[in-house]
Amino acid sequence: MKKIHSTFAEAVAAIQDGATIMVGGFGLVGIPENLIVALAETGVKELTVISNNCGVDDWGLGLLLANRQIRKIVASYVGENKQFERQALAGELEVELLPQGTLAEKIRAGGAGIPAFYTPAGVGTPLEEGKESRVFGGKTYLLEEALTADFALIRAYEADIYGNLSYNKTARNFNPIMATAGRVTIAETEQLVEAGRLDADRIHTPGVFVHSLIVGAQQKRVEKLTVANQAEAGGGSR
Template identity: 55%
Template sequence: MKEIFDNPTSALDGLLVDGMFIAAGGFGLCGIPELLIDAIRKAGTKDLTIASNNCGVDDFGLGVLLKTKQIRKMISSYVGENAEFMRQYLSGELELEFNPQGTLAERMRAGGAGIAGFYTKTGVGTVVAKGKELKVFDGEVFVLETGIVADLSIVKAWKADTSGNLVFRKTARNFNPPAATCGKICVAEVEEIVPVGSLDPDHIHVPGIYVHRLIQGQHEKRIEQRTTRAAA
């Protein structure tokens, strides 16, 4: 049995400290741990380093932590639709470490698998490789990237059982599985918690051994870019 909490504030109790490193799942506003992010905002934890594909939008997702100046550094692959993210970076208020998208996902996965580093061709010959070790394999140059191990992982899943096994729904799977595994502690917010044995073992995306705390909640599921067309 995993620890199951009534609300996101209690789920994060005793875990938050200033200056900590957090890995957050999600892509744009899809599959983001919105309840846990808001609880971090309310806690006022500051000087955070956050690894996440992007930083939400100005008033939702990780963007709310930018607005309150609680983030010191972002490790991301995409600035996205967040004007405040761009403003803080260009003004020197926010440190930004750009990662190619696949590299960032693999850094999280590697950290969760206990792999200290890996070589990739992506980024060779660009600023991404600046200051990093280069090595030649079969006549081609590769750059060494290090695995990410965060103090805390926050993710959002569709379902969990009471042992913490997680299932993500469609594209909301995105960065959530690697983010979940690379934290020393993982807190997952889910739409539904079911008894052990309710989930098909072949459909589980993250085994419960990686998950330490659970919360079930109601989610807004905001759409980042709503695109419509006139009726025929």
């Protein structure tokens, strides 16, 4: 049985200044939003964050950016976050941007215990600077090192008391691979059930990778809202 936290503050209490954390999600989908809020409230700083993107100005990892708690971010997408853009352009934030597939594979490799791999992504671009390259079958590949983290903060739809996790559709995204690559994985879940209640075929992350759990409801905010007027949508008055 996994440790089940009673508060989000307790769940993130072990994260200290200078820690490296992986944070699941794609845009605002599948982010461990309550864990992020709790981490923002701790005031820990000099964090290295590994995530697909950095939320929006007032939600998700954008809260940590606004508090100046992030020293470096490893991501594939700047997204809708103006604070991210401003801090990066001002040299206040160290940013490592990677092709999305490369980022995913670096995390997956880290969780699988594979120290590095070769990929054609980035060949002939500034990304190849300082990286070893080799030719296989007449094609050039770059050596990319795997990524791991001190902590992985992830979001699940359902969990059982042994830490087995199930994700809801596209909210799965980066969460399963990050769960394997964190030395300590903390899972935020919408529902917690007894052992045996999860369909074995729907378990996406085995409990062996999860260290602790906490239950929390999601706000499910919209990252970018686009509204069409009635005429454009074909619904004008007659």
